[in-house]
Structure formats: structure tokens, C-alpha cells
Amino acid sequence: MAFTLATWNINSVRLRKALVARLLAEEAPDVLCLQECKSPVEKIPLEVFAEAGYRYMVGRGQKGYNGVAILSKLPLEDAGDQDFAQLGHARHVAARLPNGVTVHNFYVPAGGDEPDREKNVKFGQKLDYLTEMRDWFHASKPEKAILVGDLNIAPREDDVWDHKKLLKIVSHTPVEVEHLAQVQDAGDWVDITRKDVPEGLLYSWWSYRAKDWAAADKGRRLDHIWATPDIANAAHSSRILKAVRGWEQPSDHAPVFASFDV
DNA sequence: ATGACGGAACTATTCCGA
Numbered sequence: 001m002a003f004t005l006a007t008w009n010i011n012s013v014r015l016r017k018a019l020v021a022r023l024l025a026e027e028a029p030d031v032l033c034l035q036e037c038k039s040p041v042e043k044i045p046l047e048v049f050a051e052a053g054y055r056y057m058v059g060r061g062q063k064g065y066n067g068v069a070i071l072s073k074l075p076l077e078d079a080g081d082q083d084f085a086q087l088g089h090a091r092h093v094a095a096r097l098p099n100g101v102t103v104h105n106f107y108v109p110a111g112g113d114e115p116d117r118e119k120n121v122k123f124g125q126k127l128d129y130l131t132e133m134r135d136w137f138h139a140s141k142p143e144k145a146i147l148v149g150d151l152n153i154a155p156r157e158d159d160v161w162d163h164k165k166l167l168k169i170v171s172h173t174p175v176e177v178e179h180l181a182q183v184q185d186a187g188d189w190v191d192i193t194r195k196d197v198p199e200g201l202l203y204s205w206w207s208y209r210a211k212d213w214a215a216a217d218k219g220r221r222l223d224h225i226w227a228t229p230d231i232a233n234a235a236h237s238s239r240i241l242k243a244v245r246g247w248e249q250p251s252d253h254a255p256v257f258a259s260f261d262v
Numbered sequence: 263a264t265g266a267c268g269g270a271a272c273t274a275t276t277c278c279g280a
Contacts, residue, residue, distance in 0.1 A: 011279085012269060036279085038270065064270045065278075110280050152280070165264080171280055207280080209265035218264050222280080252268085252279085 001099045002261045003030040003074070004237075007148035007223055008244075009107070009205075009253035013037040013069065017045045019247055020071075023255060024052040027241070030073050031097070032255075035107040035150040037067030044069060060090035068105045068149070070095045084132035085109075085125050099262055101231065102142070106133075106149035111170045123170065126152070130179040137187035146260075147189055147226040150253065153180045156194070158201050159221035171220055189226035192258045196238035204240050205253045214246060225258045234261045 006029040010016050013034055024032065032054070037044060041061040049057070049071050056076040059069030066089045070076060079094035079102055091107045109126040117124030155177045157163040166172040184191070193202065203219025210216040227235055237259040245254045 015269070036269095110278080112278095113280080161264080169264085169280080205280080207265065208267040210267090211265080216264075220280080249268095 002259065003097070003099075004257060004259040005029055005031045005033070005103070005146060005148065005225070006255045006257045007033040007035070007105070007150075007225060008255035009035040009150040009223060009251060011036050011038070011251040011253070013044055013067070014039050016249070016251060017048045019244075019250070021048055021052050022247070023244065024049065024054060024071075027257070029257060031103060032071045033103065033105040033148045034069045034071065035067070035105070037061055037069050038064055039067055041069070058093055058095045060093045062090045066090045066107055068093045068107050070103060070105050072097075074098055082136065084136070085128040087125060087129070091129075100144055101260070101262055102145040104142075104145065104147040104149075106147065106151060108150065108152045110152050111176070113170060115168060115170050115173045115175070127175065127179055130176075130183055134179070134182045134186040137183065142187045142228050144231055144262075145187075145228045146231070147187070148224065148256075150222055151180065151224050152222050153177060154220040154222055155180055156221075158199075159203070161201070161203070161218040161220070166220075171222060184226065187226075188229050190229060190232035192225045192227050192232065192235045193221075193238045193240070193256060195232065196236060196258070202240060203242075204256055206245055208252050223253055223256045225256055227260070231260060231262050235259070236261070
């Protein structure tokens with residue numbers, strides 16, 4: 001079965017339901033993983049997505065913050081969730097596709113401003129979250145699995161607009177990059193976007209604060225698609241839809257796509 | 263300074279994003 005999957009930090013699924021519908025209509029991924037829904041699950045506008053042909057959803061939500069959801073044209077089986085670092089947040093949900101592939105949708109904590117866990121509790125929570133992700137995948141190696149989401153880390157020098165300037169900025173510090181690498185190693189995860197696009201600058205997020213985000217182009221690649229080695233070779237056609245960042249009243253993230261012949 | 267915007271919440275100002 002061939003299918004296309006996308007991940008998008010939507011920054012409020014209720015405010016931007018029309019943008020979600022537009023992406024579904026124009027790009028028609030089989031599966032769309034959303035982060036920062038900022039909504040209880042029961043208030044997600046499912047009827048809008050069902051009308052577009054996306055009749056299946058698994059999600060975890062809370063009022064105002066965080067929240068993850070998987071919308072699908074294909075039937076989904078709820079495959080549970082994890083509360084790493086015991087934050088009590090809705091930051092992970094998993095679903096099984098009819099072909100047996102498990103999709104993990106993550107929203108890793110941002111980590112606050114100061115990259116020092118002694119001064120900033122949130123930075124410590126981010127590192128702890130990643131450590132528990134690592135331990136979980138180490139305890140049971142994932143198979144036939146895809147991991148997507150806003151991981152809030154841009155690991156490579158060419159995943160940020162200026163590597164040296166961002167070394168002390170949360171999302172690109174060496175300690176975060178090392179923690180993310182350990183998560184990746186624990187599950188033998190293959191970075192599908194970089195498998196398909198091995199060279200060159202790649203961003204999926206541009207700050208709202210720039211006067212002209214496109215002209216400044218000071219982006220970071222925070223949103224990722226990974227897959228286990230047993231299906232990584234079936235992946236192709238990775239792309240980041242930068243134009244979506246320029247839509248009316250946009251999210252500050254662009255959606256990331258990949259297709260799989262599994 | 264990268265750079266001051268944008269969303270949600272017990273509507274007005276505060277927390278949060280990264």
C-alpha cells in the first residue's frame with residue numbers, strides 16, 4: 001500500500017480549521033499529524049475534516065496548550081500515548097494504520113529561553129522528556145513505525161539559518177542535539193527528510209516576530225519525519241511546503257511531507 | 263539582539279511559544 005503522510009504544527013486547530021481543510025484539499029495526504037492543537041479533543045472540528053474525506057482521528061488534548069491529533073482517510077486504531085517526564089501534557093499519541101504501520105505523533109517541549117536546567121525548569125523538562133523517549137524506544141525497539149512531529153530541535157548545521165549564532169539558543173544547543181541523537185539511536189530511526197534531501201538548508205519554522213519572514217528567511221528545521229529501518233527504504237518524495245507559511249493568518253510552522261510504498 | 267508577533271484564557275493582561 002502506498003500512502004502519503006504529513007506533519008504540521010498548526011498552532012490552534014480551531015482557529016485554523018480552514019487552513020487544515022485547504023491543505024487536505026490541495027495536497028491530499030492520507031494521514032495528517034497535527035501538533036499544538038490547543039484544544040480538548042471533543043472541541044476539535046471533526047466535521048470539517050470528515051467532509052474533506054478524513055473520517056478517522058485519534059488525538060489527545062487539553063485546554064489551551066499542547067495537544068496532538070492524527071487525521072486520516074484510512075481507518076486508525078488508537079495505539080495509546082505516553083506522558084514522558086510526567087508533565088501531565090498532551091504531547092504524544094500513536095495510531096496503527098491498516099497496513100500494520102504504527103505512527104507516533106510527538107510535540108516535544110520547547111524548553112524555555114535559557115539553556116541551563118539549573119536556571120530554567122523547562123529546559124530540564126525538555127531534556128528529561130527526550131531521555132525518557134530514548135529509554136522507551138530502547139526498552140522495546142520499534143518496528144514498522146514512523147515517528148513525526150514538532151521535536152523542537154534543529155539537529156544539523158544546515159537545519160538553521162546560522163549555526164554559530166544559534167549554538168546557545170534553545171532548539172540548537174549541543175546538549176539538545178545530543179539528546180535527540182540518543183532518541184534516534186535508541187529506535188534506529190532514519191531521518192527520512194534528510195535521507196531524501198541530504199544536502200542544503202532546510203527549514204520548517206519561521207518566527208512570527210520577523211517583519212518579513214520570507215525575506216529574512218531565518219528559519220529552523222524543527223519538524224521531522226523518521227522511520228524504522230524496515231520501512232525507511234520505502235520512503236520517498238520528502239518535501240516541506242514553505243508556501244503554506246505564507247497563507248493568510250498562518251501557523252509559524254510549515255507542513256512536512258513524505259510518501260511510503262509499504 | 264533573530265525579533266518583538268500571535269494564541270488562549272474566568273476579556274485584560276498574563277502565560278507561552280522557540
